[in-house]
Amino acid sequence: MRLSAVDLACRRSGREVFTGLSFAVGSGEALTVTGRNGAGKSSLLRTIIGLTRIAAGTLALEGGDPELSIAEQSHYLGHQDAIKPSLSVGENLRFWAGFLGAPGRPIGHALSAVGLDDLAGLPAAYLSAGQRRRLSIARLLAVKRPIWLLDEPSSTLDAAAQDRLAALMTAHLDGGGIILAATHGPLGLSNARELRIDDVPTPAAAKAEQAGA
Numbered sequence: 001m002r003l004s005a006v007d008l009a010c011r012r013s014g015r016e017v018f019t020g021l022s023f024a025v026g027s028g029e030a031l032t033v034t035g036r037n038g039a040g041k042s043s044l045l046r047t048i049i050g051l052t053r054i055a056a057g058t059l060a061l062e063g064g065d066p067e068l069s070i071a072e073q074s075h076y077l078g079h080q081d082a083i084k085p086s087l088s089v090g091e092n093l094r095f096w097a098g099f100l101g102a103p104g105r106p107i108g109h110a111l112s113a114v115g116l117d118d119l120a121g122l123p124a125a126y127l128s129a130g131q132r133r134r135l136s137i138a139r140l141l142a143v144k145r146p147i148w149l150l151d152e153p154s155s156t157l158d159a160a161a162q163d164r165l166a167a168l169m170t171a172h173l174d175g176g177g178i179i180l181a182a183t184h185g186p187l188g189l190s191n192a193r194e195l196r197i198d199d200v201p202t203p204a205a206a207k208a209e210q211a212g213a
Contacts, residue, residue: 001063008057030179035197041182074147085125110141129156150181
């Protein structure tokens with residue numbers, strides 16, 4: 001499986017966020033997306049998952065299920081933890097399993113993997129920020145999908161939870177999965193390649209460079 005982009009561009013509210021962005025990442029590989037605030041790290045993940053329209057360029061997935069879109073073969077973990085406070089930890093995860101196309105699938109293994117199995121009956125409103133993040137990460141495990149799009153996945157996690165996340169990501173890669181992670185810091189993935197969006201030239205920057213040449 002191979003996810004690739006050629007000359008990808010994103011425009012939001014009339015502003016060009018990035019342009020001319022190209023990359024390729026295959027099975028068993030991780031790509032960390034870095035750059036300054038506002039460079040477009042989150043926008044890139046949202047573009048891949050289909051929440052933001054592609055302004056220019058192409059995005060393609062080779063070797064996936066031809067009957068499914070890229071979004072249907074991807075998990076997206078955004079900045080906000082999509083959790084209903086009135087539902088229990090277990091009910092939240094069962095909701096997501098059903099929403100992602102696997103109703104009735106056992107969720108115990110996913111809660112155990114993030115260390116929340118003892119809190120399955122607790123209302124999510126009582127979770128700490130780190131526990132909420134771990135519950136969101138459990139979605140990645142409850143329903144198997146090959147592509148993980150992670151936006152600052154380690155935010156609010158303590159050191160032990162960060163180590164647990166690194167182990168889960170490594171296991172996903174070892175199983176042939178793909179990871180794209182927007183991050184400001186290391187994620188514990190020793191073989192991850194880096195895509196720095198700051199280094200992608202915008203038309204304005206290109207014109208300025210030509211003018212100064």
